[in-house]
Amino acid sequence: MEKAIKWLKKEPMVLLAALAALAGLVITPPSAALAEAIDWRTLGTLLMMLCVLEGFKQENVLRPVVNLAGRLRSMPALTAFLVFGVFFSSMFVTNDVSLLIFVPLTILLFRSAGKEHYILPVISMENIAAVRGSLLTPFGSPQNLFLYGQSGVSAGQFMLHMLPLCAMSAVLLVLFILFLYRRDLGEAAVYEEKDLMAGGDRAKRALYLALFLLILLVIVTRTGLWPAALVIVLAAIAGFDRRLFLKVDYALLFTFLCFFVFSSSITGNPAIAGFLERSVAGREYWWAIGLSQVISNVPASIVLYPFTENFAGLIYGADTAGLCSLIGSLASVINYRIYVREYPGRGGAFIKTFTLVSWAFFAVVVIPGLLLSRWDFFA
Numbered sequence: 317m318e319k320a321i322k323w324l325k326k327e328p329m330v331l332l333a334a335l336a337a338l339a340g341l342v343i344t345p346p347s348a349a350l351a352e353a354i355d356w357r358t359l360g361t362l363l364m365m366l367c368v369l370e371g372f373k374q375e376n377v378l379r380p381v382v383n384l385a386g387r388l389r390s391m392p393a394l395t396a397f398l399v400f401g402v403f404f405s406s407m408f409v410t411n412d413v414s415l416l417i418f419v420p421l422t423i424l425l426f427r428s429a430g431k432e433h434y435i436l437p438v439i440s441m442e443n444i445a446a447v448r449g450s451l452l453t454p455f456g457s458p459q460n461l462f463l464y465g466q467s468g469v470s471a472g473q474f475m476l477h478m479l480p481l482c483a484m485s486a487v488l489l490v491l492f493i494l495f496l497y498r499r500d501l502g503e504a505a506v507y508e509e510k511d512l513m514a515g516g517d518r519a520k521r522a523l524y525l526a527l528f529l530l531i532l533l534v535i536v537t538r539t540g541l542w543p544a545a546l547v548i549v550l551a552a553i554a555g556f557d558r559r560l561f562l563k564v565d566y567a568l569l570f571t572f573l574c575f576f577v578f579s580s581s582i583t584g585n586p587a588i589a590g591f592l593e594r595s596v597a598g599r600e601y602w603w604a605i606g607l608s609q610v611i612s613n614v615p616a617s618i619v620l621y622p623f624t625e626n627f628a629g630l631i632y633g634a635d636t637a638g639l640c641s642l643i644g645s646l647a648s649v650i651n652y653r654i655y656v657r658e659y660p661g662r663g664g665a666f667i668k669t670f671t672l673v674s675w676a677f678f679a680v681v682v683i684p685g686l687l688l689s690r691w692d693f694f695a
Contacts (some may be wrong), residue, residue, distance in 0.1 A: 330567050332611065333574035340581030343588065353580035357542055358462050359572060364531045364549045365455070366564050369413045371524035371553070374560060375517055391431060391503040395438050395493050398422050402442045403449035403486065407456045411446035411647040412568075418442055419654045429505045434496070436655075436666060440673040441492055443651045447638040448485035448681075450647075451631075452478045455535050458572065458646070459617040459634045464535070467627055469693055471536045477628065477693055481635070481685060488680060492673070523556055568646070575615035583622045596623040601689045604633025605682075608644045613637040629689040636685050639678035642667060 344350065388394040398418055406414040419439050426435050450456030454464035454474050464474055497503055527549050534545045553560055582588050596603050600620065607616040613634040624630045638645025642652055648670070656663045 330571055330574075333571040333578075333615065336578040336611070336615070337574035337581075340578040344581040344584040350577070350580050350584065353583065354573070354576045355462065355465070358465050359569065359576070360542055360546045361461060361465070361531065361535060362458065362572060363564075363569055364527075364534075364546055365410065365461075366566075366569060367549060367553055367560065368524050368527045368531060369409055370560055370564050371520065371557065372409060372413065372528075373416065374557075374563070375521045375524060389505055391429075391434070391505045392493060392497045392501055394425065394505050395434070395441075395496070396490070398425075398438065399441050399445045399489055399493060400486075403445035403489065406446045406450035407453045410455070411450035411457050411645075412650050414450075415442065415446050415647055415651050415654070419651055420658075423655075423658050425505075431505065436669040437496055437673060439651060439655060440670045441489060441496075443648055443670065444485070444492075444639065444674060444677050445489055446647050446651075447635065447645055448482060448489075451635040452482040455532065457635070458568070458614045460631070461535070462614070463617055463621065463627070463631050463634070465538070466621055467693065473693065477688075477691060478631075478635075480688060481632065481681070484681065484684060485677075488677060492677070520557055523552060527552060571646075572614070572618075575611075575618045578615070579618040579622070582619060589623070592620070592623040596620055597625040600624050600626045600629030601633040601686055604630050605637045605640060605644075608634060608637030609641050610643070612643055612649075613645050626689060627693045628691055632685045632689045636678070636682060639674045639681070641674075642670065 384397070388397055398421065402414045402418045405417065409417075419442060422439055422442065423435055426432055426438070447457075451460065452475055453460065454471055455461055464471075467474070494501070530545055530548065533539075534542050539545075582592070603620055604613070604616055607620065610616075611619070616637065617630065617634045620630055638648055642648050652663065652666055652670070655666050659666075
């Protein structure tokens with residue numbers, strides 16, 4: 317029991333999701349229709365992604381990029397490299413995985429350079445980079461994966477509509493970095509040069525890259541053969557690296573399942589569905605931002621999608637919600653957990669800096685996002 321309580325403290329979203337699912341089953345009793353309403357395709361795709369991306373971490377697929385960071389000798393250059401490393405990698409390996417790679421590296425490098433006072437503002441910018449970089453692609457974040465799968469638009473059309481927000485965010489991140497080092501843009505970073513990541517198994521790296529390409533193909537083409545791809549991915553891992561299954565983030569998968577149950581239950585209740593139908597349509601952008609502060613942007617997207625008329629408003633709102641508070645995005649929670657493991661008792665300092673930096677960014681992008689939400693995805 318003590319271990320279970322300790323685990324739930326580490327994974328508060330799991331408890332919230334489980335309670336939401338139980339509440340949903342009280343609102344609408346279990347039925348065959350409820351089971352059919354669950355998006356099994358998204359869950360299957362997410363399971364494949366979680367397994368392969370865990371392989372990426374174990375085999376240090378991004379090792380060359382990480383070691384390059386250790387050769388930079390200017391603090392602004394190092395910070396830009398780390399922030400944009402998160403920004404661009406999150407487009408392909410998801411925002412949470414990019415943070416798991418780059419935030420510990422940031423702490424390691426800044427400690428060894430004697431620049432720990434920069435860690436909080438820099439990892440706060442990395443959090444923004446993860447949230448705003450990942451919005452470009454259909455597979456950059458869990459909510460994008462779900463909403464893209466539901467939308468029916470092509471990958472090219474999806475990325476075209478997300479590009480303005482992504483490009484604007486990149487420019488703002490550069491300005492934030494320049495502001496951080498405004499007193500000395502040539503500030504030096506001096507630390508011991510060393511290989512920062514141990515090597516992995518080449519054969520396994522090749523395997524995970526091949527499986528990753530297979531998953532991207534499944535997502536972009538929306539093929540009905542996704543169950544076959546799931547079998548191939550799981551069988552390949554079972555044959556080459558079965559211990560990997562013990563390290564996969566099943567908590568995120570379970571969270572998704574619970575919120576699918578909750579969303580399906582809400583949709584199946586006439587009174588609640590009627591209220592959301594009247595309230596959400598036309599206000600998707602603000603509903604996505606607001607509800608995400610209560611249950612995070614992934615479950616908010618799942619709950620709100622059935623009542624959405626303006627798809628752009630929903631996805632722009634969900635991808636902006638992570639800038640408002642720690643709970644607005646699961647990626648932010650992951651960032652917080654990494655930091656407090658390294659600096660116990662400093663959670664309050666993290667939240668203070670994170671909130672200040674994120675709200676400064678949010679204040680700039682929130683209105684452009686609202687204006688862009690009038691751009692019809694399906695035109």
